[in-house]
Amino acid sequence: MIALGAMSGTSTDGVDVAAVQIDAKTQEMRFLGVRSTEFPPDLKQTLLSLQEIPPRFPLGADPIAILLEARKGLTEVYASTVGDLLSFLGLESTDVQVLGAHGQTLRHRPDLGYTYQMLDGALLATRTGIDVVNDFRSKDIALGGQGAPLVPAFHQAWLNGKGVYDQTAVLNLGGFSNLTVLNGQGQPLAGGDCGPANCLMDLWAQRAFGLSMDSDGEIAAMGSPDDTLLERFWTHPFFHQPWPKSTGRDDFNVQWFDQCLADSDNLSSEDVMATLLALAVRAVKSCLPVLVEQVYVCGGGAKNSTLINQLRCECSPADILPIENLGLPAQAVEAAAFSWLAAQYLLGVAGNSPSVTGAGRPAILGALHRAL
Template identity: 45%
Template sequence: MAAATPALFMGLMSGTSTDGVDAVLADFADPAHPRVLASTALPMPAPLRNEFLALNTSGPDELARSAQAGNALAELYAQACLQLLSETNMAACEVRAIGAHGQTVRHDPASGYTIQINAPALLAERTGIAVVADFRARDIAAGGQGAPLVPAFHQAMFSSTRPRAVLNLGGIANVTLLRPLGSDSPVRGFDTGPANILLDAWIHDKTGQAYDADGAWGATGTANTDLLEYLLGSEPWFTLPPPKSTGRDLFNLRWLQQRLDHFEATKKGLADADIQATLVLLTAHSAAQAIKAHAPDAADVLVCGGGACNPRVVSALETVLNLPVTPTSDAGVPVQVVEALAFAWLAWAHEAGVYAGLPTVTGARHPSLLGCRYPGTP
């Protein structure tokens, strides 16, 4: 039997954590089993990261600043793509398209908009490769949340003979609830709350570190269950039914500090590391509560994203859920590659006419073909 004709796509992701760009080159000759040919990760330059964080709130001259940040991100994206081509000895003309999500700075589907800073035309110009971008807009136009974007990909990659949850622990945590293979029940998915976003913000504010490597700093503290209950109980978003999505607009250092100020008015003495340890449990409990409420028969949980590398978070999840919690690496996709591969898949889906915007996930009025295509160099 002749080998299938390669169908090469790239995927790029710079998530809510704003710490860097993950990139992947994959062959979708067999879309059910894409083959990762190469992956890379580039750190987000500190000035660009600071600008993205600043653009999460209103400020002076933000239209020009957003455009300039989009151009800078496109240059970083292009660097990652060209590195993948070099590592694999591939030519740009061999790649069908790049899936590039951009950097989310505002997300308010209730008001009918979402903003991902990006410059896909510049990326297409720099690489010579077609770019698929603007993945959320059509779903929001159809009345959906525009997020999460990855459940259709999770369904394609991780479905099994048992009910399963796939939990992405990026800046924000999102869960995909998969029914067993052959089931008529639709895939569902939604955001569950903060994952790394508060953990990163707190350690950076207190120590200057960008993130808590291996959860080491949090491990020196003692979680406070009263504070955990207050954080969970004081935020109405946690009890909203899906479909739902969120981001830095809600969960940020200001959100946390307001609650700490109120909590510490009646209970003093928490060390900074104690608060970090409590935030680990906030990530685990908010995700676990969502899974228990909406997939009580889940047999196991696959985790991916940066939070999957934090043993404290994973251990807390296992304790609260009383289920096996394993990395997606055990299912064939490294935890740090999943989201970039998802955007390569979304680019493939756009090119193949696969409607990856699912109403059962986002609440939209109808399925949507996600993304807009910017042609490569003629």
């Protein structure tokens, strides 16, 4: 079957849609292609506002209407990107069996028993003419799990298909970082979220430099990490919890960030950026098992050479390698994962990894919206 996966992550920069061919019997996979679309500036700002606690709306505005309009706008970007990918691959919607769509995370509080990824699955199915599976995280949460990360099971399936079974990790550097650790054939997966990666650096790039991001870590490379500020960041309780754990902007919000920055006026903006990059590296290193020999990196942060070089220094002797070595573009991995998860739904196969999320049992994930 041909399955598509669509993902917009916590960096809130846009949508990635990937196509994967999956053998229903053997689960062998072949990557077909990916297309990405940046969010229009107004939609991006609304999505970021909706993720703030409390959200920032104009006085007298209707917050529910704002949310619903943003959901429609987000879904339309998903649909147009699906159309771009189909055109690129020369496919029709009837050639595709399913579209797995993650949606935009607005709240993630497994400790309170809920998570919310905004998307209009019915509208997406109607616009694309493809059956849509979305709302992947809720079932795992209902079973007492974290609901995240869900990509480790896909990482395992993809790496096993390449003959890789143990002493290997996959590191996703999105808005937040997460790790998948393969412990050998027949052994349970390990993994979980590590902490902030791009999200705080993007916030600081916008606030201090008027930029959407620190491209290639150039700003961080001009500064020096400040130990006092780094330790202040590190007092966040999330860093000191064992797996299973997951996080998001609920935990690492603007208010927390500003409190940490108090009394740091003596630092240059470049030093703050360098400290945020050091925090991202430290979060990964604190979760990486010592027996791991190779780490395949994916996500937007894989393009940040300053970040990758620091990871190579701090995580030695483990080799830091590009996920492209295993036949997947770095930006396509999470989208490809949701194509695989949607295929598992159609096949009636569990998609979560209880050893990673802490759920009470394996479960089929998602909710189906028929195109017809």
